[in-house]
Amino acid sequence: MNQHWNILVVDDEEIMRESMAAWLREDGYTVDAVVSGREALDKARESNYAIYFIDLKMPGGIDGIETMMEIRKLHPDASVIIITAYATVDTAITAMKEGAQEYIVKPCNPEEISLLVSRIIKVKNLQRENVILRKKLSRQYSFHDIISKNPKMHDIFTLIHEVSSLKSTVLIGGESGTGKELIARAIHFSGDRAGRPFITVSCAALAETLLESELFGHEKGSFTGASSQKKGKFEMANGGTIFLDEIGDISSKLQMDLLRVLQERKFYRVGGVQELEVDVRVIAATHRDLLQAVQEGRFRDDLYYRLNVITIHLPSLRDRREDIPLLAKHFIERLSHELSKNVQEISEGGLKLLMDYDWPGNVRELENALERAIVTCRSTILSEEDFQFLGKAKNGKKEWSLPAHVTLDELEKQVIVATIERTHGNIKEAASILGIDRSTLYDRIKRYNIPR
Amino acid sequence: MPSIAIVALGVVEEDALATLELSVWETFGFEIQRLPPQENPEFAFDEERRQYSSEKILRSLLKEVRSDTVKLLGVTPVDMFIPMLSFVFGQAQLHGKVAAISLARLRQEFYGLEPNRGVFLHRTAKEAIHELGHTWGLTHCRDRSCPMALATNLQQLDRKTDELCTSCSIMLRETVRSLHRSGYRS
Numbered sequence: 001m002n003q004h005w006n007i008l009v010v011d012d013e014e015i016m017r018e019s020m021a022a023w024l025r026e027d028g029y030t031v032d033a034v035v036s037g038r039e040a041l042d043k044a045r046e047s048n049y050a051i052y053f054i055d056l057k058m059p060g061g062i063d064g065i066e067t068m069m070e071i072r073k074l075h076p077d078a079s080v081i082i083i084t085a086y087a088t089v090d091t092a093i094t095a096m097k098e099g100a101q102e103y104i105v106k107p108c109n110p111e112e113i114s115l116l117v118s119r120i121i122k123v124k125n126l127q128r129e130n131v132i133l134r135k136k137l138s139r140q141y142s143f144h145d146i147i148s149k150n151p152k153m154h155d156i157f158t159l160i161h162e163v164s165s166l167k168s169t170v171l172i173g174g175e176s177g178t179g180k181e182l183i184a185r186a187i188h189f190s191g192d193r194a195g196r197p198f199i200t201v202s203c204a205a206l207a208e209t210l211l212e213s214e215l216f217g218h219e220k221g222s223f224t225g226a227s228s229q230k231k232g233k234f235e236m237a238n239g240g241t242i243f244l245d246e247i248g249d250i251s252s253k254l255q256m257d258l259l260r261v262l263q264e265r266k267f268y269r270v271g272g273v274q275e276l277e278v279d280v281r282v283i284a285a286t287h288r289d290l291l292q293a294v295q296e297g298r299f300r301d302d303l304y305y306r307l308n309v310i311t312i313h314l315p316s317l318r319d320r321r322e323d324i325p326l327l328a329k330h331f332i333e334r335l336s337h338e339l340s341k342n343v344q345e346i347s348e349g350g351l352k353l354l355m356d357y358d359w360p361g362n363v364r365e366l367e368n369a370l371e372r373a374i375v376t377c378r379s380t381i382l383s384e385e386d387f388q389f390l391g392k393a394k395n396g397k398k399e400w401s402l403p404a405h406v407t408l409d410e411l412e413k414q415v416i417v418a419t420i421e422r423t424h425g426n427i428k429e430a431a432s433i434l435g436i437d438r439s440t441l442y443d444r445i446k447r448y449n450i451p452r
Numbered sequence: 453m454p455s456i457a458i459v460a461l462g463v464v465e466e467d468a469l470a471t472l473e474l475s476v477w478e479t480f481g482f483e484i485q486r487l488p489p490q491e492n493p494e495f496a497f498d499e500e501r502r503q504y505s506s507e508k509i510l511r512s513l514l515k516e517v518r519s520d521t522v523k524l525l526g527v528t529p530v531d532m533f534i535p536m537l538s539f540v541f542g543q544a545q546l547h548g549k550v551a552a553i554s555l556a557r558l559r560q561e562f563y564g565l566e567p568n569r570g571v572f573l574h575r576t577a578k579e580a581i582h583e584l585g586h587t588w589g590l591t592h593c594r595d596r597s598c599p600m601a602l603a604t605n606l607q608q609l610d611r612k613t614d615e616l617c618t619s620c621s622i623m624l625r626e627t628v629r630s631l632h633r634s635g636y637r638s
Contacts, residue, residue, distance in 0.1 A: 019507050019534035025546050027602060028591035107538045111604035
């Protein structure tokens with residue numbers, strides 16, 4: 001058990017240093033011993049020690065307390081025990097004030113030191129256990145990087161398990177930013193195609209001709225710029241899965257081509273004459289209402305039914321608000337590390353703000369908001385102030401949207417009423433905002449019978 | 453013949469040496485070789501502490517190691533210390549060749565109590581096994597009845613038996629086997 005913990009002994013006196021290290025090694029600890037504060041700092045940068053025994057007085061360079069302070073900057077959780085031959089109340093107080101866990105006077109009773117070390121290690125074991133349990137707990141809410149304790153999401157996880165090894169096409173629906181690609185990846189990587197390629201194509205990002213070439217590949221000279229033969233994504237995904245994102249945005253020609261692939265698993269490269277056959281599982285996703293698109297004749301019904309074999313609809317983040325604290329914690333841990341910031345948590349006020357917000361951009365928007373807040377945060381805790389940029393669009397509703405079915409006069413009246421309200425009845429200011437002179441504003445107030 | 457050598461550093465009673473030799477032989481399975489007794493280790497005496505440095509004693513013992521010496525245990529009546537601690541019952545080189553035990557604090561008389569020969573001899577045997585165990589790479593055992601358990605006072609020492617626990621026995625057996633395979637080169 002003790003072998004998991006490393007100890008560093010820092011003492012300029014060789015016999016003291018080596019005998020102490022030997023004694024601790026007999027107790028099963030992995031012990032390093034160095035002669036100076038500077039060497040101790042070098043060691044502390046290389047490795048993480050559970051306990052540092054540091055001699056208070058060391059000649060030249062930095063003394064024991066300075067060494068301890070520097071080490072605590074590198075490893076705030078490390079336990080430091082200051083050792084000295086001559087105890088004075090002053091030095092004891094200084095050492096403890098600066099963060100020493102204990103202060104011992106040599107020579108000390110073997111029992112004292114043994115109890116001290118075992119007490120510290122006991123606490124460290126409990127802390128380690130705590131971290132493991134927390135991780136275990138968070139894994140309960142995590143499925144292939146998708147974090148949720150929402151019952152609907154858990155039903156989705158179960159469905160993913162059930163369908164992951166089937167070849168059936170899956171259609172994933174849900175608003176932008178709900179994690180459709182993550183679901184597609186989870187299906188692929190939890191099924192028997194996990195070791196095969198997972199290829200993503202964003203259908204909305206490319207023009208029709210480019211998308212066709214992207215999906216099916218092209219032969220050399222098939223169009224201007226096709227200087228060599230190129231494999232398409234379907235070929236690249238052979239044996240694995242192709243994820244067609246924003247499938248609702250593809251042209252009717254591509255809808256037909258895709259239908260053929262889905263029916264026969266065969267296709268031609270652009271400009272090619274050889275029919276190619278592939279074994280590919282198709283997972284498609286869209287934020288649009290495909291059924292409505294079918295009804296309006298914008299999407300082929302036969303393709304829709306081919307795609308819609310297994311349907312997964314992802315709830316929006318506002319329909320699973322209980323996940324916001326879990327997601328926030330997850331993103332803070334990950335982003336703080338990636339951005340090299342020391343942000344560790346979020347205040348109650350900050351979390352309430354996130355819980356109250358409507359997140360029209362869903363989990364992706366939450367992640368972006370946390371990234372922006374972490375970048376600008378100057379403490380270790382994110383607070384309400386760090387999310388001020390969300391306030392402007394609070395509840396995700398636009399402050400103003402273009403109304404339809406109103407006359408121009410009615411629109412003008414609404415704008416004038418809103419501006420006067422905003423300026424608390426200050427006509428001069430309202431006229432200035434509206435870009436008209438005061439007399440014109442009075443004229444309109446009179447015309448529309450606006451109360452003041 | 454590879455053997456564990458025992459050397460008295462100062463005046464050590466014959467029954468103490470004989471008892472520990474028997475226990476060491478039973479535990480480690482090597483022949484015991486008694487070396488000629490030496491004087492008290494005055495070279496290790498520390499004027500300020502009025503005790504003997506176990507480090508210096510171990511260094512001196514290293515010079516006594518011969519090619520057929522598997523391990524060497526020094527037994528001394530004097531009180532030993534390391535700079536950090538007020539005393540040590542014994543000290544050893546972890547994975548090394550030499551170990552030393554001090555009999556001073558194993559006697560009831562040291563604490564102003566009535567002498568008890570049986571208790572003293574038993575302590576001597578356990579301490580010899582403990583320190584020699586370190587030379588075989590065994591570290592402190594969590595089983596309080598195992599002689600490899602850490603003892604910083606007599607209560608802890610008296611709670612121990614002179615028989616290694618199962619896990620320490622297995623570890624020792626493995627180490628001894630690998631030593632046999634290496635032809636006793638450490």
